Amino acid sequence: MDVSASEGRLSSGAKAFIARRHKLLIDGHWVDARSGRTFAVFDPSNGQQIAEVAEGGAEDVNRAVGAARRAFEGGPWAKMKPVERGKMVWRLGDILEAHADELAELESLDNGKPVRDARTVDLPFGCELLRYMGGWSTKICGQQIPISAPGEWHAYSIREPVGVVGQIIPWNFPLLMAVWKIAPALAAGCTIVLKPAEQTPLTAIRLGELIVEAGFPPGVVNIITGDGTAGAALAAHPDVDKVAFTGSTEVGKLIVQAAAGNLKKVSLELGGKSPAIVFPDADLSVAIPGTASGIFFNMGQCCTAGSRLFVHERVFDKVMTGLAGEAARLKIGPGLDPETRIGPLVSDEQLRRVTGYLESGRQQGAEVVTGGKRHGNSGYFVEPTIITRTTPEMKIVREEIFGPVVCAIRYNDNDLDRIAREGNNTEYGLAASIWTRDLGIAHKLARKLKAGSVWINVHNFNDVALPFGGYKQSGWGREMGYEAIELYTETKAVAALL
Numbered sequence: 001m002d003v004s005a006s007e008g009r010l011s012s013g014a015k016a017f018i019a020r021r022h023k024l025l026i027d028g029h030w031v032d033a034r035s036g037r038t039f040a041v042f043d044p045s046n047g048q049q050i051a052e053v054a055e056g057g058a059e060d061v062n063r064a065v066g067a068a069r070r071a072f073e074g075g076p077w078a079k080m081k082p083v084e085r086g087k088m089v090w091r092l093g094d095i096l097e098a099h100a101d102e103l104a105e106l107e108s109l110d111n112g113k114p115v116r117d118a119r120t121v122d123l124p125f126g127c128e129l130l131r132y133m134g135g136w137s138t139k140i141c142g143q144q145i146p147i148s149a150p151g152e153w154h155a156y157s158i159r160e161p162v163g164v165v166g167q168i169i170p171w172n173f174p175l176l177m178a179v180w181k182i183a184p185a186l187a188a189g190c191t192i193v194l195k196p197a198e199q200t201p202l203t204a205i206r207l208g209e210l211i212v213e214a215g216f217p218p219g220v221v222n223i224i225t226g227d228g229t230a231g232a233a234l235a236a237h238p239d240v241d242k243v244a245f246t247g248s249t250e251v252g253k254l255i256v257q258a259a260a261g262n263l264k265k266v267s268l269e270l271g272g273k274s275p276a277i278v279f280p281d282a283d284l285s286v287a288i289p290g291t292a293s294g295i296f297f298n299m300g301q302c303c304t305a306g307s308r309l310f311v312h313e314r315v316f317d318k319v320m321t322g323l324a325g326e327a328a329r330l331k332i333g334p335g336l337d338p339e340t341r342i343g344p345l346v347s348d349e350q351l352r353r354v355t356g357y358l359e360s361g362r363q364q365g366a367e368v369v370t371g372g373k374r375h376g377n378s379g380y381f382v383e384p385t386i387i388t389r390t391t392p393e394m395k396i397v398r399e400e401i402f403g404p405v406v407c408a409i410r411y412n413d414n415d416l417d418r419i420a421r422e423g424n425n426t427e428y429g430l431a432a433s434i435w436t437r438d439l440g441i442a443h444k445l446a447r448k449l450k451a452g453s454v455w456i457n458v459h460n461f462n463d464v465a466l467p468f469g470g471y472k473q474s475g476w477g478r479e480m481g482y483e484a485i486e487l488y489t490e491t492k493a494v495a496a497l498l
């Protein structure tokens with residue numbers, strides 16, 4: 001397989017991986033799809049094909065769920081002591097770290113993101129997350145519960161793994177999203193069928209190879225590459241106990257409907273239209289680069305991107321000038337170039353979607369401060385873009401663009417309730433950031449914002465221990481921290497009359 005114009009930048013490990021045949025991981029074996037079908041994977045920096053991957057369908061999902069069920073009900077995984085399970089999850093973190101350079105290259109090649117970001121953000125976070133979740137294996141406890149009914153009782157609760165889980169993930173952080181999903185599920189003792197996004201299947205496949213290397217028994221983690229058909233089959237499967245989904249709100253609603261058949265448990269991490277609110281007293285030397293990174297990091301393809309920037313009129317012009325300067329400094333280029341700060345969007349479809357929003361903004365009368373169009377004519381690059389003179393009804397203000405595009409909105413209010421109402425004026429509720437030196441104001445406003453994460457003087461801040469998830473149409477449930485373990489366990493109450 002030709003590795004496109006990017007080949008020269010790949011290490012030998014990454015090249016060797018690309019050259020392999022890419023199959024499905026079912027029951028510890030790499031197998032072709034039953035249909036024999038494959039799909040092409042593209043380098044978004046130039047649109048060239050880089051690999052072909054097995055296209056799993058409903059039959060393959062069925063086989064994978066069967067393997068996961070057998071691994072859950074019997075065999076070494078079901079009998080493994082928590083400390084052994086924890087060590088295995090930790091070990092996977094170590095193995096990932098040992099392959100971090102190669103994985104960062106593959107991620108950059110497949111997704112387009114700057115290899116520097118993959119190496120300094122996605123990979124370290126993934127390794128740390130595996131170790132953090134591995135640590136929980138030995139600490140998943142029930143309680144002894146006092147009973148008020150007449151008689152003498154011994155009652156307690158047990159937290160048990162929920163069972164076979166289907167995990168469906170998007171393309172914006174392909175490897176990190178995979179780890180984000182599997183780490184707590186494995187720590188809790190579940191077995192998994194993972195469905196990566198069709199745009200970016202490569203690092204999940206490489207992760208599957210490393211999972212086998214780490215010694216996980218067959219069937220504990222199964223990986224089905226394919227499109228939404230495979231995802232839909234997994235969400236609807238009657239022998240899946242829980243489905244965990246990260247992706248668009250639109251598909252999230254389909255997941256909920258599909259899950260209704262057997263009422264499997266559902267957790268959802270969905271879209272966002274997160275506000276970043278800059279107060280006039282903010283330290284602009286922090287707020288300007290912070291809000292710039294809040295929208296431009298990962299080319300804006302972050303569910304938590306600070307895409308609605310509210311700036312007080314006293315500092316509005318200064319912030320616009322500073323932000324435009326930040327945008328101008330970001331070097332646009334192929335992700336594998338270590339100097340690149342803005343890579344291509346993930347796909348032609350996303351390029352069309354984002355430029356479509358830019359066009360709609362223009363038509364509805366918004367003004368472009370900087371950027372506003374495609375960069376170059378090969379690859380899927382879009383300039384970092386700042387838009388002003390918007391109205392709350394415009395599509396670009398209401399809908400998730402998922403690109404490097406921020407709507408800057410001037411405000412002149414000092415009433416926190418009104419500011420919060422504007423910030424909350426969205427169907428989403430994933431994140432928000434507040435930029436001020438007045439921590440009293442910051443904490444008061446934090447309580448008023450309807451968002452799963454509120455950040456003060458920082459944006460896009462995640463930590464393995466911080467619960468993460470959405471209010472409103474941004475999702476159900478919280479990942480990270482102990483709450484992620486709770487997502488993958490059921491509580492059983494045992495009561496004995498003595």
Ligand code: NAP
Nearest residue numbers: 169170196197198227228231232247248251269270271303
């Ligand atoms: P998407 O279109 O919703 O796809 C997400 C995953 O669902 C992909 O693996 C996709 O498969 C699969 N899928 C598609 N149709 C399906 C169906 N009917 N049933 C089951 N699975 C189906 O989202 P995306 O465009 O890849 O990702 C961008 C979105 O993800 C944004 O809205 C973003 O906000 C959200 N996101 C949220 C978070 C969070 O934590 N809240 C994090 C990252 C991203 P194929 O792609 O292979 O068709």
Ligand code: MG
Nearest residue numbers: 042110111199
């Ligand atoms: Mg790709």
